[in-house]
Amino acid sequence: MVNNKIGIFDSGVGGTSIWKEIHELLPFEDTIYLADSANAPYGIKTREEIISLSRKNTIKLLELGAKIIVVACNTATTNAILELRKEFEVPFIGIEPAIKPAALKSKTKTIGILATKGTLSSHLFTKTSELYTQGIKVIEVEGNGLVELIEAGKIDSEEMKSLLRQILIPLQEQPLDYLVLGCSHYPYLIPKLRAFFSNAITIIDSGEAVARQTKSILDKLGKLNTNFQQKGECVFYSNNNPAVLEKIINPVKDQFQVKRINF
Structure with missing residues (x-):
């Protein structure tokens, strides 16, 4: 589990603001990011729809090897994280307005x-x-x-x-x-x-606080990667136009991959 990945999802590209804080604090961790841009924005959807989409994203991140999941979306956190914690055993980190x-x-x-x-x-x-x-x-x-x-x-x-x-x-x-x-x-x-x-x-905004909490929970659970030989692999997935996602993370000079998948 130490070598598994930090999973992050958002209703689109916005959660990359959270990913950047996590990557800066924990550069040796592998990360997977899901941009559910095909269903953005979550903010106008019903609570039931938000829970359903958040469950879908969680299942995909677990399939991709997530050891912890950061719900990098205020709307998904405030509407769905309690349900996710009941259903899945993986630890969740939420994001709320500060x-x-x-x-x-x-x-x-x-x-x-x-x-x-x-x-x-x-x-x-x-x-x-x-x-x-x-x-x-x-x-x-x-x-x-x-x-x-x-x-x-x-x-x-x-x-x-x-x-x-x-x-x-x-x-x-x-x-x-x-x-x-x-x-x-x-x-x-x-x-x-x-x-x-x-x-x-x-x-x-809540980015730095979320990154610190992610590190704290991983450390507490013994899942923090302590192999400091090379920076972690960063993979981003979008179910819509990946060009927007690639452009918004481009200022980060580390190696990353952006892929389009259906989920």
Whole structure:
């Protein structure tokens, strides 16, 4: 099991923001990434659909030799991870919006959360938010359409700029000092978000925390790879256009493979 792989799945290419943090912290681990782009976005689907898709992805990762599975999708985590843990014996690492640190550190007592409808409406998100945001004004904004544009490779398009401006209107004129990103696709929009807010706020995502938790669980279970002779093999699978996936991970200079498969 030590030599097996870290499995990661997302509704598309966004979870590569989580993969990058994991690969940076654990460069000697083999990783497999599933981009379920054919079914993106998950944020507009029913809970039952999200659970079904997450189960499908889990089965494929286990077939490919995963020793641990990172659910690199906020919507899948908040809607499906409890069901996955009941059904499968493999350890799961989830990703949730970093509400707690934002609420604790906010000086203005006003924070924004940019997330999908599926995350914002989930029971797990509501429970976490209620637990840590007493006395904090929370402004929730749905990022409708953002995932679709990222999946289409249009991060730097005028269409993206226009949509972002429209979505962020509720956050204008608000004294927020923290913006929490509740979708693993959204870290790829951080430069645009900083430009919109003129660097006046702190933007938080969950990537580093997920990487640290992944390392901690592997170490605790005795599954951490301690062979430091060569960097791990990184294989990415997409069930849609692999070109978008390849482009978004291209800045990582290590060797990787991108393949198109049906799953």
